[in-house]
Amino acid sequence: MPEAQFDVFLSHNSQDKDAVLEIARALKERGLRPWLDAWELIPGRRWQEALEEILETARTTAVLVGKDGFGPWQTPEMRASIDGSVERNLPVIPVLLPGAPEKPKLPLFLLQFTWVDLRRGVTREGIDRLVWGVKGEKVEEAAGHGRAAGHGPARHNLPYLSLGGLFKGREEELLHLAADLDRRGSAAIAQNQVLSGLGGIGKTRLAVEYAWRYGWRYQAALFVRADSREGLRRGLAALAAADLLNLPERQAPQEDETVGAVLRWLQEGQGWLLILDNVDTQEAAAAVSELLPRLAAGHVLVTSRWTRWGPALRAEELEKLPAEEAVRFLLERTAGPRGERADDAENAERLAALLGGLPLALEQAAAYIAQRRMSFADYLVAWSRERQKVLAWFDPLVMAYPEPVAVTWQRSFDALGPAASALLRLSAFLARDPIPVRMFEQGRAILGEASGLLCGETGQGAPGEPDVPEAMEALAGYSLISWQEGTFTVHGMVQEVVRGRIPAERRREWIELSLRLVDEHAPSGSGDVRTWPTWDLLRSHAAEILGFAKDAGCPEEATTLMSRLATLLHAKALYREAEPLKRRALQIDEARLGTDHPRVAVHLNNLAQLLEDTNRLAEAEVLMRRALRINEARYGTDHPEVATGLNNLAALLKATNRLVEAERLMRKALQIDEANFGTDHPAVARDLNNLAQLLQATNRLAEAEPLMRRALQIDEATFGIDQPEVARDLNNLAVLLRATNRLAEAEPLMRRALQIDEASFGIDHPIVGIRLNNLAALLQATNRLAEAEPLLRRALQIDEARLGTDHPRVATELNNLAQLLQATNRVTEAEPLMRRVIQIDEASYGTDHPEVAIDLNNLARLLQATNRPAEAEPLLRRALTILQASLGEDHPTTQTAKANLEALLEDLGPHP
Numbered sequence: 033m034p035e036a037q038f039d040v041f042l043s044h045n046s047q048d049k050d051a052v053l054e055i056a057r058a059l060k061e062r063g064l065r066p067w068l069d070a071w072e073l074i075p076g077r078r079w080q081e082a083l084e085e086i087l088e089t090a091r092t093t094a095v096l097v098g099k100d101g102f103g104p105w106q107t108p109e110m111r112a113s114i115d116g117s118v119e120r121n122l123p124v125i126p127v128l129l130p131g132a133p134e135k136p137k138l139p140l141f142l143l144q145f146t147w148v149d150l151r152r153g154v155t156r157e158g159i160d161r162l163v164w165g166v167k168g169e170k171v172e173e174a175a176g177h178g179r180a181a182g183h184g185p186a187r188h189n190l191p192y193l194s195l196g197g198l199f200k201g202r203e204e205e206l207l208h209l210a211a212d213l214d215r216r217g218s219a220a221i222a223q224n225q226v227l228s229g230l231g232g233i234g235k236t237r238l239a240v241e242y243a244w245r246y247g248w249r250y251q252a253a254l255f256v257r258a259d260s261r262e263g264l265r266r267g268l269a270a271l272a273a274a275d276l277l278n279l280p281e282r283q284a285p286q287e288d289e290t291v292g293a294v295l296r297w298l299q300e301g302q303g304w305l306l307i308l309d310n311v312d313t314q315e316a317a318a319a320v321s322e323l324l325p326r327l328a329a330g331h332v333l334v335t336s337r338w339t340r341w342g343p344a345l346r347a348e349e350l351e352k353l354p355a356e357e358a359v360r361f362l363l364e365r366t367a368g369p370r371g372e373r374a375d376d377a378e379n380a381e382r383l384a385a386l387l388g389g390l391p392l393a394l395e396q397a398a399a400y401i402a403q404r405r406m407s408f409a410d411y412l413v414a415w416s417r418e419r420q421k422v423l424a425w426f427d428p429l430v431m432a433y434p435e436p437v438a439v440t441w442q443r444s445f446d447a448l449g450p451a452a453s454a455l456l457r458l459s460a461f462l463a464r465d466p467i468p469v470r471m472f473e474q475g476r477a478i479l480g481e482a483s484g485l486l487c488g489e490t491g492q493g494a495p496g497e498p499d500v501p502e503a504m505e506a507l508a509g510y511s512l513i514s515w516q517e518g519t520f521t522v523h524g525m526v527q528e529v530v531r532g533r534i535p536a537e538r539r540r541e542w543i544e545l546s547l548r549l550v551d552e553h554a555p556s557g558s559g560d561v562r563t564w565p566t567w568d569l570l571r572s573h574a575a576e577i578l579g580f581a582k583d584a585g586c587p588e589e590a591t592t593l594m595s596r597l598a599t600l601l602h603a604k605a606l607y608r609e610a611e612p613l614k615r616r617a618l619q620i621d622e623a624r625l626g627t628d629h630p631r632v633a634v635h636l637n638n639l640a641q642l643l644e645d646t647n648r649l650a651e652a653e654v655l656m657r658r659a660l661r662i663n664e665a666r667y668g669t670d671h672p673e674v675a676t677g678l679n680n681l682a683a684l685l686k687a688t689n690r691l692v693e694a695e696r697l698m699r700k701a702l703q704i705d706e707a708n709f710g711t712d713h714p715a716v717a718r719d720l721n722n723l724a725q726l727l728q729a730t731n732r733l734a735e736a737e738p739l740m741r742r743a744l745q746i747d748e749a750t751f752g753i754d755q756p757e758v759a760r761d762l763n764n765l766a767v768l769l770r771a772t773n774r775l776a777e778a779e780p781l782m783r784r785a786l787q788i789d790e791a792s793f794g795i796d797h798p799i800v801g802i803r804l805n806n807l808a809a810l811l812q813a814t815n816r817l818a819e820a821e822p823l824l825r826r827a828l829q830i831d832e833a834r835l836g837t838d839h840p841r842v843a844t845e846l847n848n849l850a851q852l853l854q855a856t857n858r859v860t861e862a863e864p865l866m867r868r869v870i871q872i873d874e875a876s877y878g879t880d881h882p883e884v885a886i887d888l889n890n891l892a893r894l895l896q897a898t899n900r901p902a903e904a905e906p907l908l909r910r911a912l913t914i915l916q917a918s919l920g921e922d923h924p925t926t927q928t929a930k931a932n933l934e935a936l937l938e939d940l941g942p943h944p
Contacts, residue, residue, distance in 0.1 A: 037089050038067040040166045044096040051129045051154065052096055058159045064166055092123045092166045094148075099131040127162065130154070185247030185305070189255050189276055194244035195237070198365055201357030201389075202238050205350065209238070210246050213331050226334040226341055229350035230511045230523055231312075231440040232392030235335035238350065239307045242333070250331075252277070252304045258334075259310040259443075261319040268294050295326050304330035311336040312443060312510070321345070337444060337511040349511070352389030352523070359384045361391075362408070365398035371407040379408035386415065388464070388524040392440060420532040441529060444510040451498035452506040454482035456513075459522045460530040461546040461580050463572035466519035471553040471570070472500050478549045479503075485541060519569065543584045547577050551593040558600035561756055561792040567600050578613075588624050591617045595635065602642050605798045605834045611646075614639040630673070633662040637680055644684055647839050647876050653688075656681045672715065675704040679722055686726055689881055689918055695730075698723040714757065717746040721764055728768055731923055737772075740765040756799075759788035763803060770810050779814075782807045798841065801830040805845055812848075817856055824849045840883070843872040847890060854894055863898075866891040882925065885914035889929050892936075901940055908933040 040059065044052045049070065056066045067086050127148045150158040199206075213225075227235040243253040254276070256267030269290040272282035281293035298304065306327060311320050317338045324332065324344055334345060353361070362380045370376070387393040401411050445453070458479070459467055472479055476498060483495040508515040513522050534542055550573055555563040574597045581590040594617040601610035618635035625631055636659035643652035660677040667673055678701040685694035702719035709715055720743040727736035744761035751757050762785040769778035786803040793799055804827035811820035828845040835841055847869045853862035870887045877883055888911040895904035912933055915926040 037065070038086060039064040039090070040092040040094050041067045041086050041090040042094050042096060045098050048096055048098040048129055051098075051150075054154045055094075055096075055127075055150070055159070055162070058154060059163065059166070062159070062163050064163065092125065094125045094127050094162065094166070096127045096129055097132050098129050099133075123166070125162065125166070185243060185250050185253035187251065187276060188243065188247065188253040189271070189273075190240050190243055190253060191255055192237075192240050194241060198361060199237070199241050200361040200364075201353035201391075202234060202241070202350075205238060206242055206245065209242055209333075213246075213333075225332055226311075226336055226345045227348060227350060228336050228339050228341075228511060230390070230526065231337055231444060232390050232525070233350045233352065233511075234391035235350055236309050237391060239309070239333050239335050243305055243307065247305070250303050250305045251301070253307070254304060255307045255309060257310055258308040258316055258320060259312055260316050264308070264316065264319050264323070265291055295323075298327055299329055302329055306330060306332050308332065308334045312338055313447060314338065314340070314509075317341065338509060339511060340509055349514075353391060353394070355381070355384055355389065358387070358389045358394055361394055362398055365395070366401045366408075369402040369405050371405055371410065373407050373409060376408055379412060383408055383412060386412075386524070390523060390525045393525045441512070441526065444512055445530075445533070447510065448506055448512075449503070450483040450487050450492065450495040451479060451500075452503040454479055454486050454498070455500070455503045456507060456522070456526075456530055457486070457534065457542055458482055458546045458549055459513075459520075460527040461543055461577050462522075462527075462550070463576040464521065464524045464527070465572045466516070466521050466569065467573060468519055468553070468566075468569045469500070469504065470518070471549060472504075475549045475552055476500060478545055478552070482542070482545050485538070485545070489535065489538060540584045540586055543577070543580045544586060544589060547581050547586075547589055547593065550574055550577050551590075554593055554596050556596065558596045559603040561603075564600075571597065571600065588620060591620050591624075591631075594620075595638065599638060602638075602645070604793075607642060607646050607834075611639075611642055614642060628662050628665065630662065630666050633659040633666075633673070633677075636662070637677060640684075641680060644687070646835070649684060649688055649876075653681070653684055656684060670704050670707065672705060672708050675701040675708075675715065675719070678704075679719060682726075683722060686729065688877065691726060691730055695723070695726055698726060712746050712749070714747060714750050717743040717750070717757070717761070720746075721761060724768075725764060728771065730919075733768060733772055737765070737768055740768060754788050754791070756789060756792045759785040759792070759803070762788075763806060766810075767806055770806075770813065775810060775814055779807075779810055782810060796830050796833070798831055798834050801827040801834075801841070801845070804830075805848060808852075809848060812852055812855070817852055821849070821852055821856075824852060838872050838875065840873060840876045843869045843876070843883075843887070846872075847887060850894075851890065854897065859894060859898055863891075863894055866894060880914050880917065882915060882918045885911040885918070885929065886925070888914075889932060893932065896936060896939075901936055905933075905936055905940070908936060 042052055042056060052068065053070065056068045056071070059066045067090055072086070125148055128151050130151055130153050132151050148158060148162045150162075209227075227238055229235055240255070243250075243255075247253050254271050256264065256271070258264040258267060265287060269287050271277050271294045272279040272290050274282060277294065277297055279290075279293045279297060281290050284290050284293070298306065308320055311317055311334050317336065317340070320334060321342065321344065339349070359377070359380045362384060363376065373379075383397060384394070387397060397411060400406075401408065406414075445456075448456070455472060458472075479498045479500065480495070483498050486492075487495050504513070504515055504520065507513040508520070512526060513520045531539075550570065553566075554570055554574060555566050557563055558567055574593055578590050578594055578597070594613050598610045598613035598617065601607075601613070614635065618632065618639060621629065621631050621635060636655045640652040640655035640659065643649070643655070656677065660674065660681060663671065663673045663677055678697045682694040682697035682701065685691075685697070698719065702716065702723060705713065705715045705719055720739045724736040724739035724743070727733070727739070740761065744758065744765060747755070747757040747761050762781045766778040766781035766785065769775070769781070782803065786800065786807060789797070789800050789803050804823045808820040808823035808827065811817070811823070824845060828842065828849060831839060831841050831845060846865045850862040850865035850869065853859070853865070866887070870884065870891065873881065873883045873887050888907045892904035892907040892911070895901070895907070908929065912926070912929045915923065915929050919926050
């Protein structure tokens, strides 16, 4: 290699040039010669060749990381050059420049090197440390001990070898642990030296991997299992052994003498790492805390499930592995022995999700697969059939962990009191999503019942009244839950193991208790957006416990929760999820209560409304009429439940153009509700709205308007001015005002309705689609076509996604968009939309429905505009025939169709 001409190559991004120049000047002042492109690169010379030459001769490379957290390795040429320095075993120093983030995403090849932190400015101290690294003093020190960076400690009793390339998903944690310890030197004990978290999350693995990769920093890396006060003493005494510290007191008759000698060595020595592992109990944590003042000469790294540490040792909690890293681990760990299949990547993703990114569970599954030479698909089948057996499998010869998943949490479980254990068991039947703490606070009586059941199972005495915060604190203290304000989560593998420990004969009791807990917390009226903040937290847990209830054969206790969840999903326009729940609730209660029970009528009505919303009107009508018969027989003909049934059926009749029958039912429903509730009740407002819309459809606008205004007044007084019921009333009134050409009055009502519903339901709900469509129609009517079009397209996108491409509402939006396209002379785009509208409405309503007539009329008008009158004529004649039969000769829509046909015939002239 040519003789070195430069001491350090400064590798950086161009946006950090000012800070790099300051560093370069400071290095020159200290007698070093830095290479900087601004000083040394000759204009016109190929820069890649210059870089290759300097990297062959410079003694050190300083990689400078700027404000965005990225460094020069982002370009492939620089990355290759820096990699070359690493391969030649030359020092590479990552330098955090002023403004660099707290946790930059450094590449893996920089993990084994020491940071120089200049984020507070190019300080004297920072430059001194950079000079120290450039001169190679640390490298020379390591070489003096016969080690090189990344080659591990000279003396150690580490229990495992490095995982090497199989160490996945913890590179960032490793980097920051190394930087933290290096930056603070012997004072590092004061902060961030406890790796805490759930058993099996990889705390010990991270500590051991740190010792292997950064062991060159230390003269010894010492590992002690400190799961108890006695264990800590035994582990410390063992360090005196001949093959480790080789202290004369190793053979002392009293353990106290040996421990004292080890502590003296630690106090007097320099540059050691002490890993205190499995400090998982309050007793063990206290023993370690008492020992810390005597361990200030080196670095102490504690691994613990225990989270309650004082200021001397602040815990840093490890999270589960990222999904992509978990998949990479499974694929690489099992490569070779695994039975390879084309679907390996997909099944590895499924398995990684199932195991929740827990390193111990991933290792156990991978070892099982590798030893048995099976595929991921085969393992997933084995898991589904006999998961407890799979969880308990363990072979120390092939696994890189000392115990299986099913065993690793046993000590923590055993330390819990009855209330904490019961809370964990109840949570084992809930989803992996955040669980509301309030559910347990409100369900304290159920938690007390569960605690008693657990005490009876274990032979303990009767428990006292459960203290929910105390139970939560105990679970969080052992890292068995992650506790945030108002919610907590339980790792899916903890749930699996906890469920597996429940005696088979007791499992149903625990499922029923968990079901009751969720059911009592679930608000009624789940279709009301005001209940959704509670339901949004509860929804996944309701679905999960209902699944367990079905498997346990106890569905009869679940129908209330099932029905509420289905109503929520329906209200959120999640029809595919809602329908099977509604059908299952109906089936269970028919079998349990009989086919004529009022609860069955409720289920029939609920299912019928979903069928109506998803355009299965004939099926919906049968169910509605059956529900109405049940309620009339049970309650009499003047009961509010009957009024609800009448309203539902009337709305369906209106949709299928049976307006006379629909009006009769609506007026009867209104009469019943006014008699039962008075004239200012929300049920009356609902009835008024329905009747007013029918009156509008039959061209009785003057009758409809006062009903709509009265409904709006009732709902504003009942619910407030920003609720969905009010938005519905505003929208209906605005549509009527538009129909009577009061557009300026209609527009603010429409915009207010849209604003309320977006806030209530979210921006992609079908109700929002209706509001967008109506506002767009008004904008069209006032010739603001550029404003109208994006609203129409957004409404169409919402409804195609939620309702399907063949729903009548989609036809309405397609028709409106086609009209706008025609108005803006984009006839070629408009025509296929209009033909699709006719196809959808004929399939939905039949061939003789007024909606179909309107569709035919619109297409005919487009054909006229494109000079195809012969094609338009039969469409107009068919439209007029439908409207005359449906709406009557005097309806404005019929008169418009008649006028359109007459104008066309006049243009065509007399027939031959």
